[in-house]
Amino acid sequence: MGTVEIIGFDISNWVRAARIFCEEKGVDYTLTTNGMNEFADMKGETHLQLHPFGRIPAIRHGDVVLFETLAIGHYIDRMFDGPRLVPEDPLEAVRMEQWVSALLDYGSRSIMGRCVVQYVLPQFTGKPIDRATIDAAIPDIRAHLAVFDRALDGRTFLHGNRPRLDDMILMPMVDALVTVAPEGPELVAEAPNVAGLRAAFQGRPSYHATIPQMFRKAA
Numbered sequence: 001m002g003t004v005e006i007i008g009f010d011i012s013n014w015v016r017a018a019r020i021f022c023e024e025k026g027v028d029y030t031l032t033t034n035g036m037n038e039f040a041d042m043k044g045e046t047h048l049q050l051h052p053f054g055r056i057p058a059i060r061h062g063d064v065v066l067f068e069t070l071a072i073g074h075y076i077d078r079m080f081d082g083p084r085l086v087p088e089d090p091l092e093a094v095r096m097e098q099w100v101s102a103l104l105d106y107g108s109r110s111i112m113g114r115c116v117v118q119y120v121l122p123q124f125t126g127k128p129i130d131r132a133t134i135d136a137a138i139p140d141i142r143a144h145l146a147v148f149d150r151a152l153d154g155r156t157f158l159h160g161n162r163p164r165l166d167d168m169i170l171m172p173m174v175d176a177l178v179t180v181a182p183e184g185p186e187l188v189a190e191a192p193n194v195a196g197l198r199a200a201f202q203g204r205p206s207y208h209a210t211i212p213q214m215f216r217k218a219a
């Protein structure tokens, strides 16, 4: 069916999730920036033709262009053979959508927007780290990780012993938090089931194949 082109920068947790979908499904893909050199290029005409909101990731597969990570996940799952990335059980499938929605709205804002991004962006802009924003985010991150910790309820992944789309979206956020934020390791250790999910991914090739370059340098 041809190779899937994932367009974006590897530092993005959403791009990493899209790559993990392909890795876990066994789908051939390439990661490109489609000519973008810096984050500002996401708002340029060329990229806006792929992603009208000027964000990443987008994918191109033959004539198909898609954006939004969840839609990309469903596309990878439905269009290719391989392990199911959506639970077979209808209620579990709906719960998966619930967790993805929560990650998009809440987890992404607390963990990524108000914490990880606040550490990463100054490395590119040279501006000082916004301590007040990060400090205010910590209680919310703790609360949000606790929700996922309870949801995991001693299981390896949110729906049992195989990762699904929501696990694959959660893990890159947790990994970025641990790797980038000095507070990250302690916050995640307080949520042992979430720490266990990350550890379980670390035993899978999809984790190692998708580590952002910046994280490799930090290790």
Ligand SMILES: N[C@@H](CCC(=O)N[C@@H](CS)C(=O)NCC(=O)O)C(=O)O
Pocket (backbone or CB within 6 Å): 012, 013, 014, 015, 042, 054, 055, 056, 057, 067, 068, 069, 070, 104
């Ligand atoms: N809802 C989008 C979120 C994508 C997103 O926010 N990506 C970030 C990179 S991690 C981005 O493009 N940020 C650029 C911006 O906010 O202008 C999805 O699910 O794909």
